[in-house]
Ligand SMILES: Cc1ncc(C[n+]2csc(CCOP(=O)(O)OP(=O)(O)O)c2C)c(N)n1
Ligand code: SF4
C-alpha cells in the first residue's frame with residue numbers, strides 16, 4: 001500500500017488534507033465534510049475561487065487559513081467571473097511561455113444562495129463562454145451563514161427564518177429550483193449531483209468534473225445540522241435518505257445524456273427523511289403527501305431521461 | 314506552526330495582511346467545543362476506514378498498523394463516526410470537566 005494513500009477496495013484516497021482541521025464549521029457540518037472530500041479529489045494543483053458563505057467564513061478567520069491550496073475569496077455576484085478571469089489569465093501565461101509545467105485547474109465554490117440566486121448571472125456567463133473550470137455548488141438549502149434565510153434552493157415546506165411556519169404558512173411555499181438542470185441547459189460537457197454520504201461517488205465526480213475540458217458543474221447536497229435542525233450525528237444518514245427517498249437523486253449528465261449513479265428499485269417514503277429534521281416538523285399529512293407526489297413525479301421524469309440513454313447506448 | 318490567537322500581535326502580520334502559511338487554521342484547537350467524545354475499541358474495528366472518510370474535521374488518522382486514531386484536540390464530538398461505524402466499534406461518552 002502506498003504510504004500517502006489509503007485503499008478503499010480498488011480506490012486510493014489521499015491522506016493529505018487540503019482543508020485542515022481547526023476550521024470553525026458547526027459540529028457535524030456535512031458541508032465541511034463535502035469540501036474536505038472534494039479537496040482530496042482535486043489535489044494540490046488547483047486555484048480555488050470561493051464565494052462568501054459558511055465555507056469561506058469558517059475557513060478564513062484572519063490571519064489563519066484552513067486551505068493548503070491557493071484560494072481567493074470573492075463576492076457572491078462574481079465568483080464565476082473571477083474564476084473565468086483566473087482561467088483566462090493562466091491560459092495567456094501558458095501561451096506566452098510564462099507558466100512552466102502543468103498549470104493549475106480552476107475551481108469555483110459557492111453555496112446555494114451564492115449559486116442559484118446571487119451568482120447565477122455570472123455563472124451563466126462563464127458556462128456560456130466555455131471557460132475550462134469546475135464550479136461546485138455546496139447546497140445546504142438556505143443562506144446558513146447569516147442565520148438560515150430561505151433561498152431558491154430551499155425545499156417546499158421547510159421552515160427558515162424568512163419562510164417561517166405557523167398558522168398562516170407551511171414554511172417555504174415554492175419548489176426547489178432545479179440548478180443542475182439550469183447548468184445542463186447551457187449544454188456544458190459535464191453536470192453531476194453528489195452528496196458526501198456517498199463519498200466515493202462524490203470524489204469521482206469532482207475528479208471527473210475538474211478533468212473535463214471546458215465548464216463542469218457539480219451540485220453537492222450538504223446537510224447542515226444547524227439550519228435543518230437535526231442531530232449532528234445524523235448528518236451523513238440524512239444525506240443518504242435524501243438519495244434513497246428520491247428527493248436528491250445522484251446522476252450525471254454527460255454530453256446531454258443522463259446517467260443515474262445510485263439506482264433504487266424502490267424509493268423510501270419521504271417521511272423517513274423529513275421526520276428527522278426540525279425544519280419539517282410542522283408539516284401536515286396533506287403537505288407531506290404533496291411532497292411525496294412531487295418527488296415521485298420528478299423521479300419518474302429523471303428515470304425516463306436516464307433510461308432513454310441506457311436504451312440508446 | 315502559526316502562533317495562537319492569544320499570542321498574536323500586529324507585528325506578526327504579513328505586509329498587506331497576506332496569509333502565507335497553508336493550513337494555519339490548525340493552530341486553533343476545536344476539541345474544546347465538544348460535549349461528548351468518541352472512544353474507539355480496536356478489538357471491534359475491521360479497519361474499514363469509514364470513520365476516517367466521514368469525519369467533517371479530518372481529525373481521524375490511520376496509524377502504521379492500519380487502525381485509526383482520533384485526534385481529540387480537533388474532534389468537535391459530532392458523533393458521525395460512531396453512527397457510521399458498521400462494527401459499532403466507536404462509542405460516544407459524555408465529556409467531563
Ligand atoms: C451581496 C451580499 N448579500 C448578502 C451578504 C451576506 N451574506 C453573507 S454569507 C450569506 C449566506 C450565504 O448563503 P449560501 O450561499 O447558501 O452559503 P452557506 O452559508 O449556506 O454555505 C449572506 C446572505 C453578502 N455577503 N453579500
Ligand atoms: S451553519 Fe450549517 S453549513 Fe454553516 S457551518 Fe454550520 S452546519 Fe455547516
Ligand SMILES: [Mg+2]
Nearest residue numbers: 111112140142
Ligand atoms: Mg446555503
